[in-house]
Every structure is written in C-alpha cells, then in structure tokens.
Amino acid sequence: MKGCRICNKANFSTILSLGTQPLANGFLRREDLKKKEKTYPLVLERCTFCNLVQLKDVVSAAAMFKNYLYIPSTSKTRTDHFYELAGFAVENFKLAKNDFVVDIGSNDGSLLLCFKEFGFPIVGVDPSENLAKVAEMKGIPTLTEFFTQKVARQIVSTFSKAKIITATNVFAHVDNLKEFVRGIELLLSDKGVFIIEFPYLLDFLQQCQFDTIYHEHLSYFALQPLLALFDQTQLEIFDITHMDLDGGSLRVFVGKKGRHPVKKNTLSRYLSMESQSRLDTENPYVSFTQEVRKRKKKLRSLIKTLKKKGKKIVGYGAPAKGNVLLNYCGITKKEVVYVVDSTPYKQGLFMPGSHIPIFPESKIQSSPPDYILILAWNFADEIIKKNENLRKQGTRFIIL
Numbered sequence: 001m002k003g004c005r006i007c008n009k010a011n012f013s014t015i016l017s018l019g020t021q022p023l024a025n026g027f028l029r030r031e032d033l034k035k036k037e038k039t040y041p042l043v044l045e046r047c048t049f050c051n052l053v054q055l056k057d058v059v060s061a062a063a064m065f066k067n068y069l070y071i072p073s074t075s076k077t078r079t080d081h082f083y084e085l086a087g088f089a090v091e092n093f094k095l096a097k098n099d100f101v102v103d104i105g106s107n108d109g110s111l112l113l114c115f116k117e118f119g120f121p122i123v124g125v126d127p128s129e130n131l132a133k134v135a136e137m138k139g140i141p142t143l144t145e146f147f148t149q150k151v152a153r154q155i156v157s158t159f160s161k162a163k164i165i166t167a168t169n170v171f172a173h174v175d176n177l178k179e180f181v182r183g184i185e186l187l188l189s190d191k192g193v194f195i196i197e198f199p200y201l202l203d204f205l206q207q208c209q210f211d212t213i214y215h216e217h218l219s220y221f222a223l224q225p226l227l228a229l230f231d232q233t234q235l236e237i238f239d240i241t242h243m244d245l246d247g248g249s250l251r252v253f254v255g256k257k258g259r260h261p262v263k264k265n266t267l268s269r270y271l272s273m274e275s276q277s278r279l280d281t282e283n284p285y286v287s288f289t290q291e292v293r294k295r296k297k298k299l300r301s302l303i304k305t306l307k308k309k310g311k312k313i314v315g316y317g318a319p320a321k322g323n324v325l326l327n328y329c330g331i332t333k334k335e336v337v338y339v340v341d342s343t344p345y346k347q348g349l350f351m352p353g354s355h356i357p358i359f360p361e362s363k364i365q366s367s368p369p370d371y372i373l374i375l376a377w378n379f380a381d382e383i384i385k386k387n388e389n390l391r392k393q394g395t396r397f398i399i400l
C-alpha cells in the first residue's frame with residue numbers, strides 16, 4: 001500500500017471515483033480509433049494525517065509526458081500571465097544582469113522566453129521530447145529530463161546555481177516530491193527564490209472543478225500539507241499570493257530557511273481560511289462529491305434535451321479537463337459533433353474516450369452551431385470575446 005507522498009502515512013479517505021478513464025491528454029489519431037483504448041482508475045482521496053488530497057493511482061510519468069500535446073502559448077490569458085510572472089520576479093527580487101533562471105516543466109519555453117527577453121540567462125527542464133525541440137528552436141536551451149537531484153547537480157556544474165526557479169502547473173504533477181525539493185535545495189542559490197504555481201484546493205472544492213481531476217494531477221494542494229513538506233527540508237515558504245488563473249491558483253514563494261522574511265500574517269490568513277473550510281474533516285469533500293453528481297446529472301439532462309430538439313452542439317477547446325468532463329458525463333460524438341482548438345498539435349486528432357474530432361477554430365465560424373459547450377472554462381472570457389459574432393447570431397454558450 002503506497003504511503004502519502006508528503007507524510008508517508010498510509011491512511012486515506014476516498015473522496016470520489018471517476019471510474020476508469022483514458023489519459024486526459026491522450027489524443028487519438030484516426031487509426032487509433034479502432035484500437036482498444038488504455039484506461040486507468042481515477043480515484044481522488046485524502047491523507048487523513050497531513051490532509052494532502054491526491055490520486056490513489058499513479059500512472060507512469062513517461063507515458064504521460066514524453067510526447068506532450070499541451071502547450072501554454074495557445075491562450076493569450078496564459079501567455080500574458082507568464083509576462084506578469086517574469087516581470088514580478090525581476091522587479092520584486094531585484095534580479096541582477098547575470099542572475100540565472102531555470103523553469104521546471106518548461107514545456108515549449110513560453111515562460112522562459114519572457115525572462116530571455118529581459119536579458120537573463122535561462123535553462124528549461126522538461127521531459128517532453130517533442131516540446132523540447134520547439135523550445136530549442138526558440139533559443140531556449142532545454143534539458144529533456146524529469147527534474148531530479150542528478151539534473152540539479154548537472155545544471156549547477158554546467159551553468160550555475162539559480163536565482164529564480166519557476167514551476168508553473170508542474171509541482172502537482174510530481175510523484176516523488178521529496179526528490180524534487182532535494183533538487184531545488186541543490187540548484188537554488190542562497191538568496192534564490194523558488195516560485196510554484198498550482199490550482200488551489202479551496203477554489204477546486206468551492207467551484208467544484210472535478211474535471212481537473214486527471215492522471216497528470218497527482219496532488220491537489222492546500223497550504224497546510226505544503227508547509228509539512230517544506231518542514232522536512234532546508235527550504236521554507238515565505239510568501240503566497242492568490243490568482244484567478246485556471247479558476248483560482250496559488251503562487252507560492254520558497255527560499256532557503258532564514259534567507260527571506262516570512263510573511264507570517266499572510267500564511268496564517270490562508271491557514272485560517274483552510275481551517276474554517278474544515279479541510280481536515282470529511283465535510284467539504286462529501287459536499288464536493290454531492291455537487292459533482294448534481295452537475296453531472298444537470299449537464300446530461302441539458303445535452304439530452306437539446307439533442308431531442310435537434311440542436312447542434314460543439315465543444316470549444318480540447319483541454320485535458322474537457323476529456324474528463326465528457327468521459328465522466330458519458331458525452332460522445334453523438335451529442336457533441338466536434339470540438340475546435342487553437343493548438344496545432346491537437347487539430348486533426350480525436351478526443352480520448354469520446355472520439356470527438358478536433359478542428360481548427362475557423363470551422364466554428366464556417367458553420368455556426370446552436371450551442372457551444374465551453375470545455376476550456378478557465379478561458380471563457382477570451383473564448384466568448386473571440387466568438388462575439390456567433391453570440392450575436394444566436395449561438396448560445398454552455399459553461400458547466
């Protein structure tokens with residue numbers, strides 16, 4: 001029986017099972033449609049000792065990330081966010097000309113490009129072979145690896161220690177967190193700052209973001225379990241900010257112990273919000289699971305009614321979470337005739353499980369549907385703005 005990845009205890013309370021699901025970024029080619037699709041159990045549980053919410057089953061990281069189709073640069077909201085993050089880091093931590101910046105889970109290099117434009121030396125670390133090539137073509141040196149202590153030592157000996165290390169939507173994807181943070185201890189300079197961004201458990205529960213439960217997302221972080229993790233290291237969390245991105249995320253600032261003034265009042269504010277939400281009891285998770293079942297029922301009945309009326313429904317965005325939503329709610333190409341997505345690598349492929357075809361966004365303009373189910377709800381404003389003309393012509397948007 002596996003132990004909790006933060007406290008090693010093996011006492012878990014099941015929160016929700018989403019059955020068995022294909023990998024959320026496991027988009028299919030036409031020739032794959034006839035083959036039996038690999039599915040994996042998808043069960044969310046809570047460690048009853050340190051309260052880390054996490055997946056029960058771990059799928060091989062190589063299977064998920066070696067060839068990766070998700071890129072952040074397909075959404076202006078996200079690329080704007082990266083510029084803000086880079087600008088904040090440069091300003092707030094007074095980066096000097098040669099201060100070295102490392103991004104872990106650097107994907108196609110979108111975030112590092114911002115630091116590069118500021119003139120800083122940079123390196124990316126990402127296991128995805130296809131995306132490392134894209135990053136290198138943009139002039140972003142990238143180590144095609146999962147981040148470990150060995151990779152940290154390699155970077156220090158080849159380049160230097162890092163003043164800034166970023167990990168945006170990566171930390172929650174890591175199975176061996178202790179190995180990862182040991183690597184940060186080796187790579188981070190004495191006054192360096194490790195900046196982590198991830199969806200916040202309180203927002204996840206309050207907004208019932210159950211479609212973000214998928215095999216890449218191993219942990220669903222609140223502050224309390226993270227403090228327990230860093231207590232085991234030479235690092236400490238010294239500041240936090242909350243962001244609206246992705247339905248509510250935290251930006252957590254970590255440094256070597258004693259090197260940065262700890263904003264105790266800020267940390268206690270988050271800890272008291274978490275204790276008011278009683279995250280250490282069954283209550284919030286029972287209400288979450290009840291709400292999930294309600295929303296599944298509501299979406300299924302809406303789609304059924306619209307189909308009965310002969311309405312044409314298409315999906316907007318082919319996000320990983322969209323696949324979880326469609327598969328968990330049993331929605332297939334019979335109900336949603338196609339989805340559109342701005343990611344070139346996804347166009348021409350099919351959604352895993354539902355087998356809904358993926359087209360470029362232009363398709364939706366050429367044959368306007370009656371309804372657009374926004375699967376990338378975290379970018380609903382950007383998507384609705386982009387399709388204002390369709391709205392004016394009577395197309396309606398559905399956001400669960």
Ligand code: DWN
Nearest residue numbers: 070074075169216317318319320321341342376379382
């Ligand atoms: O944590 C993760 C998040 C950050 O990104 C990864 N595990 C996987 C991935 O999750 P996702 O696929 O749900 O990410 P997004 O960024 O919410 O996906 C949005 C999708 O919508 C992309 O495929 C791009 C597409 N899109 C579009 O087609 N038109 C997005 C916008 C804004 C648009 O206008």
